[in-house]
Amino acid sequence: MISDPEPVSVGPSLDLKTASVFLDFDGTLVDLADTPDGVSVPDDLPALLQDLYNALSGRLALVSGRKISDLETFLPTFPGPMAGGHGAETRIDGNYSAHPFSGSEGYDQMLASLEQIVSDHPGSLLEEKPTGAVVHYRQVPDKRETIGKALASIMERHKDLELHQAKMAFELKPSDVDKGEATLDLWKHLGGNIPVFMGDDASDEPAMDLVQKHGGFAIKVGDGDTIAHHRKPDPASIRALLRSWLTS
Numbered sequence: 001m002i003s004d005p006e007p008v009s010v011g012p013s014l015d016l017k018t019a020s021v022f023l024d025f026d027g028t029l030v031d032l033a034d035t036p037d038g039v040s041v042p043d044d045l046p047a048l049l050q051d052l053y054n055a056l057s058g059r060l061a062l063v064s065g066r067k068i069s070d071l072e073t074f075l076p077t078f079p080g081p082m083a084g085g086h087g088a089e090t091r092i093d094g095n096y097s098a099h100p101f102s103g104s105e106g107y108d109q110m111l112a113s114l115e116q117i118v119s120d121h122p123g124s125l126l127e128e129k130p131t132g133a134v135v136h137y138r139q140v141p142d143k144r145e146t147i148g149k150a151l152a153s154i155m156e157r158h159k160d161l162e163l164h165q166a167k168m169a170f171e172l173k174p175s176d177v178d179k180g181e182a183t184l185d186l187w188k189h190l191g192g193n194i195p196v197f198m199g200d201d202a203s204d205e206p207a208m209d210l211v212q213k214h215g216g217f218a219i220k221v222g223d224g225d226t227i228a229h230h231r232k233p234d235p236a237s238i239r240a241l242l243r244s245w246l247t248s
């Protein structure tokens with residue numbers, strides 16, 4: 001892991017003829033908000049993504065922790081493929097797939113466990129996804145420790161799941177999915193010689209590792225340790241970088 005690489009003021013540059021671009025959503029394309037539903041999509045983002053998709057001949061994908069239906073709500077016109085739930089869900093060429101954990105007995109048990117934990121910690125928020133769930137504590141940061149302990153104690157009963165520390169939240173997802181695998185699968189589908197990934201969270205690191213090992217590059221958004229060789233301070237600077245690629 002590399003800590004705090006030098007900030008990138010301009011670039012890196014991109015060859016639109018050969019690159020494939022994979023974008024995280026929260027904290028990368030849009031600013032974080034107090035609640036998952038509170039995210040605000042900049043007016044010009046849909047057109048920017050459409051233009052980039054066209055310029056890349058379609059080699060543009062979203063790779064998010066969000067459920068696909070959320071991504072489609074926030075970006076209804078996004079034309080490219082999507083991986084949601086950190087890769088547990090996909091939308092490729094209009095076809096949808098979900099990890100077998102979705103709709104399983106284990107899923108119902110997980111949800112029941114989490115509903116109890118959230119009810120025991122007023123102010124916390126449960127975000128349900130088809131393939132997992134998130135317990136948010138952004139409104140009650142002082143409850144992080146007790147919520148974390150309660151979640152750790154139920155993980156014995158949920159052996160197929162992984163507990164992940166997200167931003168002001170704990171996330172449960174199937175342990176056999178991650179954004180590295182999700183990005184690899186989408187890359188095989190899209191083609192292109194130079195894979196590029198941008199993300200802001202620890203869950204983005206496997207995808208950053210993947211693209212850097214395959215001749216591409218990764219950009220970390222915001223603070224924090226990262227394996228990425230490049231860094232941008234915020235989603236606004238990421239959107240500016242995407243715009244600059246279209247005009248260079």
Ligand SMILES: O=P(O)(O)OC[C@H]1O[C@H](O[C@H]2O[C@H](CO)[C@@H](O)[C@H](O)[C@H]2O)[C@H](O)[C@@H](O)[C@@H]1O
Nearest residue numbers: 025026032033034035036064065066167168169
């Ligand atoms: O992979 P991403 O697209 O970055 O999604 C990661 C998680 O993002 C969302 O949670 C985060 O953003 C919320 C809205 O800004 C914020 O309130 C929360 O504190 C953050 O953790 C989303 O709700 C999760 O489902 C995603 O996994």
